[in-house]
Amino acid sequence: MFRFDPFSSEIDADPFPAYRRLREEFPCFWSEEAQMWILSRFTDIVNALNDWSVYSSAKGNMMTELPNRAGATLGTTDPPRHDRLRALIQYAFMKRNLESLSGQIREIARQAALAIRDRKRFDFIEDFSSKFTVRVLFAALGLPIGDEAVVRQKAVLMVQSDPVTRNKGPEHIAAYEWMQAYAAKVIAERRAKPQNDLISHFSQSEIDGDKLDEREVLLTTTTLIMAGVESLGGFMSMFGYNLASFPEARRAVVANPELIADAIEESLRFNTSAQRFRRCLTRDIELHGQSLKAGQFVCLAYGSGNRDDRQYPSPDVYDVARKPRGHLGFGGSVHACLGASIARLSIKVAMEEFNAVFPDYRRVEDNPPWMPSSTFRSPMRLLLEAA
Numbered sequence: 189m190f191r192f193d194p195f196s197s198e199i200d201a202d203p204f205p206a207y208r209r210l211r212e213e214f215p216c217f218w219s220e221e222a223q224m225w226i227l228s229r230f231t232d233i234v235n236a237l238n239d240w241s242v243y244s245s246a247k248g249n250m251m252t253e254l255p256n257r258a259g260a261t262l263g264t265t266d267p268p269r270h271d272r273l274r275a276l277i278q279y280a281f282m283k284r285n286l287e288s289l290s291g292q293i294r295e296i297a298r299q300a301a302l303a304i305r306d307r308k309r310f311d312f313i314e315d316f317s318s319k320f321t322v323r324v325l326f327a328a329l330g331l332p333i334g335d336e337a338v339v340r341q342k343a344v345l346m347v348q349s350d351p352v353t354r355n356k357g358p359e360h361i362a363a364y365e366w367m368q369a370y371a372a373k374v375i376a377e378r379r380a381k382p383q384n385d386l387i388s389h390f391s392q393s394e395i396d397g398d399k400l401d402e403r404e405v406l407l408t409t410t411t412l413i414m415a416g417v418e419s420l421g422g423f424m425s426m427f428g429y430n431l432a433s434f435p436e437a438r439r440a441v442v443a444n445p446e447l448i449a450d451a452i453e454e455s456l457r458f459n460t461s462a463q464r465f466r467r468c469l470t471r472d473i474e475l476h477g478q479s480l481k482a483g484q485f486v487c488l489a490y491g492s493g494n495r496d497d498r499q500y501p502s503p504d505v506y507d508v509a510r511k512p513r514g515h516l517g518f519g520g521s522v523h524a525c526l527g528a529s530i531a532r533l534s535i536k537v538a539m540e541e542f543n544a545v546f547p548d549y550r551r552v553e554d555n556p557p558w559m560p561s562s563t564f565r566s567p568m569r570l571l572l573e574a575a
Contacts, residue, residue, distance in 0.1 A: 190214060193221035194251060194464055194487065195354045200558040200565060203463065204504070207492035216476040221354065222251070222562070224466060224485035225478070230493035230516070232475070236467060236486065237521040240266050243467035243486060245523065251466050251487065251562035252349045252356050254364045260403060261411045263523060270522055276400050277408060277526060280389035289328060293534055296323045297541035305545045309552065312432070312570040317424040320538050325416035328530065329409070330385025331374060342367050343417035349562045364410075371409040386412070412527070420531050422461030422559070422566035423517075427535055428542075429570055430455050430506055432551045437508045441539070442547045448536050451508040456494075456517025458506050463491040463565040465519070490516035491565065548575035 190213070192206055193199060199206060210217055210228035217226045227233055236243040244266050248258035258264045262273050300320045304310050322336045331339065345363035349356060356364075374387055382388040390405050400408065431438040431451070441447045467486045472479065480486070493516050495503040500512060518525035525531070552571035559566050 190217075191221070192217060192219050192226055194219065194226075194562045195221060195349060195351050197351060197558070197560070200560060201555070203491060203565070204495060207489060207495060210489070211492060211496055216478045216480070218478070219487070222485075222487065224487050225480055226487045226489055227475075228489045228492040228496075230496040230499040233488045233490065233493040233516060234514075234520060236488055237519070237523065240270075240522055242470055242473065243488075244470050245270075245467060247468040247485075249465045249467070249523070250347075251464055252354070254346065254356060255361065257407060257411070261407045262526065263411065267522060272398065273400075273404065273408075274522075274526065275395055276393040276398065276404075277390065279395060280386055280393045281526065283389040283393075289324075289530070290533060290537070292327050293324055294537045294541065296320055296327070297538040300538075301541045301545040307574070309571065309573045312428045312572050313421075313425050313567065314569070316542060317428060317538070318421055321421040321424050321534070322417060324530075324534050325413065325420070328386055329412065329416070330378065330383050330387050331413075335370075339367075339370070339413060340417050340421075342370075343414045344559075346414050347418045347559075347561050347564050349560060351560050354562075367410050367413060368406060371413065372406055375405055375409060415527065418564055418566075419462065419525070419527070420534060422564050423456070423531065424535055424538065425566045425570060426459045426461050427452065427455045427539065428572075429551075429556075429567055430459055431539075432549060432570065432572055434506050435550070437506055438549075440508055442543045445540055445543070447508055448539055449532070450511055452532060452535055453512055453515065453517075454506060454508050454510050457500065457510070457512040457515035458494065458503075460491055460494060460515075460517040461564050461566045462517065462519065464489050464563055490519070546572075546574050549573060550575070 207228055215229050219226050245264050246259045246266050249263045262277060297320055300316050304315050318340060322340050342363040345360050348360055378388040379391050387409055390400060390408055393400055441451050464487050469480055469482050469484050471482045497503050518528040549572045552573050556567040556569050559568055
């Protein structure tokens with residue numbers, strides 16, 4: 189009997205064999221463990237993303253949701269409320285002028301790479317990617333320098349799930365509460381003394397007299413901290429993992445840095461850290477011979493859709509020259525990731541600097557530990573040895 193448990197350590201480590209069977213045999217599958225339907229084919233996922241009035245985000249978009257977040261953030265609202273939030277938050281991004289961050293991003297990457305240049309063996313995540321991504325997040329948001337380690341620790345806990353209870357545990361809730369208190373303190377400081385950072389601009393965003401209210405500013409800031417640490421950090425880890433796992437691809441990228449942009453898109457398709465997000469049905473529907481009922485949750489398995497051979501030839505091949513248009517690595521439709529541009533820029537610059545210092549390296553571990561998360565997938569450790 190086939191089972192699919194998105195909370196299991198086996199799925200954390202390698203979901204792709206199960207995804208393949210879902211796509212071929214059970215394209216609309218009821219998971220008893222998750223108590224939701226699993227959609228695994230690319231077209232079904234895209235259709236669900238486009239049909240937000242039926243596949244609603246208003247009851248939460250993460251597989252295990254944090255308290256008081258559903259219905260109040262960019263990722264957990266539907267139009268028209270979502271459109272209002274997105275416009276106000278996008279206005280803050282425009283005011284920050286993220287292009288002006290590019291020089292700062294490169295310097296952060298260069299310093300992170302040079303700090304480990306004399307190391308023969310190191311942890312790509314602990315020693316490079318996490319330091320880089322958290323510093324970029326701090327620069328963009330305007331968070332206090334010196335808080336990087338504790339903010340990363342709390343943000344990583346926020347996205348994890350308890351594999352036994354299949355829910356958020358006390359430590360995950362406590363991390364979320366800590367992050368809210370931390371964000372509230374920084375927001376108050378920025379209201380008193382605005383700067384050229386995203387938190388200041390969130391507080392001041394206004395379109396035709398409409399502003400983000402206090403709760404929206406708080407939850408937007410908290411969500412962006414979580415997303416910056418895990419979404420950017422997780423994908424950066426996966427990109428490093430892919431290049432270390434496929435020496436020919438790595439050598440091609442090192443020899444021709446112009447390939448990095450295409451390699452990023454292929455990594456987003458091949459091994460995205462954003463694996464599974466949920467929706468809630470607003471009405472009964474029929475799909476692949478199954479009767480789905482209003483009020484039931486549906487899992488959109490982005491990681492499976494990106495490996496669907498109906499959409500991408502030889503989907504299990506990591507091909508940095510593929511140019512995979514329309515992949516689900518940053519979601520899609522009204523919920524396409526707002527920070528995709530800064531994520532692409534950051535990762536491109538980081539790997540240019542890293543590859544300049546370490547043109548040849550290999551993985552030390554065959555089976556690194558994976559994050560226990562039903563939504564995101566990334567290694568907790570990536571030991572590399574420089575040649």
